[in-house]
Amino acid sequence: xxxxxxxxxxxxxxxxxxxxxxxxxxxxxxxxxxxxxxxxxxxxxxxxxxxxxxxxxxxxxxxxxxxxxxxxxxxxxxxxxxxxxxxxxxxxxxxxxxxxxxxxxxxxxxxxxxxxxxxxxxxxxxxxxxxxxxxxxxxxxxxxxxxxxxxxxxxxxxxxxxxxxxxxxxxxxxxxxxxxxxxxxxxxxxxxxxxxxxxxxxxxxxxxxxxxxxxxxxxxxxxxxxxxxxxxxxxxxxxxxxxxxxxxxxxxxxxxxxxxxxxxxxxxxxxxxxxxxxxxxxxxxxxxxxxxxxxxxxxxxxxxxxxxxxxxx
Amino acid sequence: xxxxxxxxxxxxxxxxxxxxxxxxxxxxxxxxxxxxxxxxxxxxxxxxxxxxxxxxxxxxxxxxxxxxxxxxxxxxxxxxxxxxxxxxxxxxxxxxxxxxxxxxxxxxxxxxxxxxxxxxxxxxxxxxxxxxxxxxxxxxxxxxxxxxxxxxxxxxxxxxxxxxxxxxxxxxxxxxxxxxxxxxxxxxxxxxxxxxxxxxxxxxxxxxxxxxxxxxxxxxxxxxxxxxxxxxxxxxxxxxxxxxxxxxxxxxxxxxxxxxxxxxxxxxxxxxxxxxxxxxxxxxxxxxxxxxxxxxxxxxxxxxxxxxxxxxx
Numbered sequence: 001x002x003x004x005x006x007x008x009x010x011x012x013x014x015x016x017x018x019x020x021x022x023x024x025x026x027x028x029x030x031x032x033x034x035x036x037x038x039x040x041x042x043x044x045x046x047x048x049x050x051x052x053x054x055x056x057x058x059x060x061x062x063x064x065x066x067x068x069x070x071x072x073x074x075x076x077x078x079x080x081x082x083x084x085x086x087x088x089x090x091x092x093x094x095x096x097x098x099x100x101x102x103x104x105x106x107x108x109x110x111x112x113x114x115x116x117x118x119x120x121x122x123x124x125x126x127x128x129x130x131x132x133x134x135x136x137x138x139x140x141x142x143x144x145x146x147x148x149x150x151x152x153x154x155x156x157x158x159x160x161x162x163x164x165x166x167x168x169x170x171x172x173x174x175x176x177x178x179x180x181x182x183x184x185x186x187x188x189x190x191x192x193x194x195x196x197x198x199x200x201x202x203x204x205x206x207x208x209x210x211x212x213x214x215x216x217x218x219x220x221x222x223x224x225x226x227x228x229x230x231x232x233x234x235x236x237x238x239x240x241x242x243x244x245x246x247x248x249x250x251x252x253x254x255x256x257x258x259x260x261x262x263x264x265x266x267x268x269x270x271x272x273x274x275x276x277x278x279x280x281x282x283x284x285x286x287x288x289x290x291x292x293x294x295x296x297x298x299x300x301x302x303x304x305x306x307x308x309x310x311x312x313x
Numbered sequence: 314x315x316x317x318x319x320x321x322x323x324x325x326x327x328x329x330x331x332x333x334x335x336x337x338x339x340x341x342x343x344x345x346x347x348x349x350x351x352x353x354x355x356x357x358x359x360x361x362x363x364x365x366x367x368x369x370x371x372x373x374x375x376x377x378x379x380x381x382x383x384x385x386x387x388x389x390x391x392x393x394x395x396x397x398x399x400x401x402x403x404x405x406x407x408x409x410x411x412x413x414x415x416x417x418x419x420x421x422x423x424x425x426x427x428x429x430x431x432x433x434x435x436x437x438x439x440x441x442x443x444x445x446x447x448x449x450x451x452x453x454x455x456x457x458x459x460x461x462x463x464x465x466x467x468x469x470x471x472x473x474x475x476x477x478x479x480x481x482x483x484x485x486x487x488x489x490x491x492x493x494x495x496x497x498x499x500x501x502x503x504x505x506x507x508x509x510x511x512x513x514x515x516x517x518x519x520x521x522x523x524x525x526x527x528x529x530x531x532x533x534x535x536x537x538x539x540x541x542x543x544x545x546x547x548x549x550x551x552x553x554x555x556x557x558x559x560x561x562x563x564x565x566x567x568x569x570x571x572x573x574x575x576x577x578x579x580x581x582x583x584x585x586x587x588x589x590x591x592x593x594x595x596x597x598x599x600x601x602x603x604x605x606x607x608x609x610x611x612x613x614x615x616x617x618x619x620x621x622x623x624x625x626x
Contacts, residue, residue: 023336044584264621271357271586271617304584308577308626 005192011154018057041163044304052083058155070140075128078107080146085116147181148237157185171295176280177201178232180240187247201251202284209235211251231277252284318505324467331370354476357617365396371468383453388441393459398429460494461550470498484608489593490514491545493553500560515597522548524564544590565597
């Protein structure tokens with residue numbers, strides 16, 4: 001195993017001063033609809049509005065002083081960008097964020113608000129990587145990958161650690177999967193701290209590279225992902241893939257309308273704001289209700305950064 | 314004084330099994346904007362989504378068995394309707410709810426969902442009262458007023474009691490004012506449990522009968538209220554007026570755009586869903602920022618029942 005129990009415990013201690021131990025909420029009505037007991041880990045209430053804060057601050061705290069001086073750089077369509085900008089600000093270092101030009105305006109603004117420098121590029125993986133390489137060459141900044149990085153994965157795993165601390169008898173934990181940082185961290189946390197808890201992922205059908213990769217047994221990158229869950233457009237990396245392959249029971253794919261109605265259910269019944277990517281986990285559960293009947297299930301609500309001017313309702 | 318400390322303590326004990334002790338949340342960013350420390354009492358997380366549950370269940374629990382048999386009736390444009398329907402359901406009695414035909418569809422549906430019988434009428438006070446009298450005459454149900462009733466006022470006061478239990482050093486508590494049930498209950502709770510805490514109200518300029526009434530020193534009903542804060546369209550009653558006159562320091566009036574931007578601030582920064590009426594309290598604080606600079610302030614977020622298909626963003 002790549003990440004030990006001690007790695008995770010050390011990570012949690014290291015990042016605790018910089019993150020919120022977010023609340024775990026329940027909803028009687030959603031339990032009734034699901035026929036199960038659900039415990040929602042509310043990372044939408046995390047600093048900057050998403051779990052990504054955990055991995056970003058952990059990676060930055062591991063840098064040498066020399067590296068910190070030259071700053072950090074990444075490419076991200078959204079939440080990791082904000083997370084890295086805020087984490088860098090907390091450590092008084094510079095963050096360079098390469099963002100696709102079509103990223104939500106609210107997310108670009110937030111990065112700048114945290115003092116990050118936004119470098120726009122075309123909306124494809126090649127342009128992202130070229131631009132990022134240029135930034136790194138010019139500034140000497142350390143590139144931090146949004147998810148395919150063990151420090152980032154460990155950080156993301158602390159959300160499930162906290163959930164398991166509060167509820168040590170979960171039958172399942174369901175998380176959304178995009179690049180796989182949250183899912184692989186969650187799977188390792190469950191494996192180390194609650195081995196009887198199975199980990200399952202929800203994934204949009206229009207961006208189902210993780211499902212495809214597990215089916216084929218090899219990494220299948222997504223060519224042209226299409227989903228409202230804009231946090232899940234990325235493809236697995238080699239590190240996240242190998243953890244997910246070994247420790248995740250199953251990936252459940254959901255349709256766009258299932259994502260929107262799960263999101264609406266959370267908004268209307270729990271009175272909390274979650275982004276579409278967050279709703280994918282609940283949508284997955286509702287899609288295969290029979291499997292989860294009568295079980296205790298942790299759901300990781302990954303974030304709450306939505307553009308209120310552009311809602312799907 | 315109409316309502317004693319013991320009344321409030323007894324009320325809280327009586328209703329505790331039926332309500333949530335809702336969380337008190339803070340936001341570093343909103344504190345920064347306000348230049349003060351704000352503690353938001355989240356009644357949007359209350360059962361059925363608003364503080365009205367407190368007063369409704371308290372009033373129902375005080376009925377005789379004979380009265381319970383014949384049910385309860387009220388007229389309400391929204392949250393009290395749902396609160397009474399749900400409270401009645403919990404006591405296995407019938408609720409008859411007279412609602413204006415232009416009330417939000419989502420609220421009518423919710424009343425029916427709780428087993429309440431909806432009787433529609435024209436959207437004016439006269440039609441409401443005529444229809445209600447007819448229902449009461451036909452069914453023998455007990456009329457419960459949405460706010461001008463001491464049992465209801467006491468129930469609503471328990472939200473501030475819980476807030477004061479958690480934060481006993483507040484300089485101010487700000488609540489929105491419509492009919493005045495929440496505001497008068499809040500003022501009495503502060504007076505009994507934290508006498509140094511001043512109570513202030515926020516009120517929409519387009520429905521400012523409470524402000525007018527305090528100015529003139531007599532009850533001035535609102536003729537044609539116009540505001541997005543649909544929970545605040547009602548006018549004070551004689552009971553709520555006399556408490557507010559004696560125990561509320563000030564009413565701050567806010568414009569419609571101030572309500573919407575306070576609402577947006579809460580949604581975006583706190584990731585919670587509040588209805589426009591709830592945002593009026595924060596809007597009032599932001600309008601007179603200088604008064605509140607450096608103070609500790611409780612804000613009562615009154616409810617979270619919005620029609621997601623009809624948002625002001």
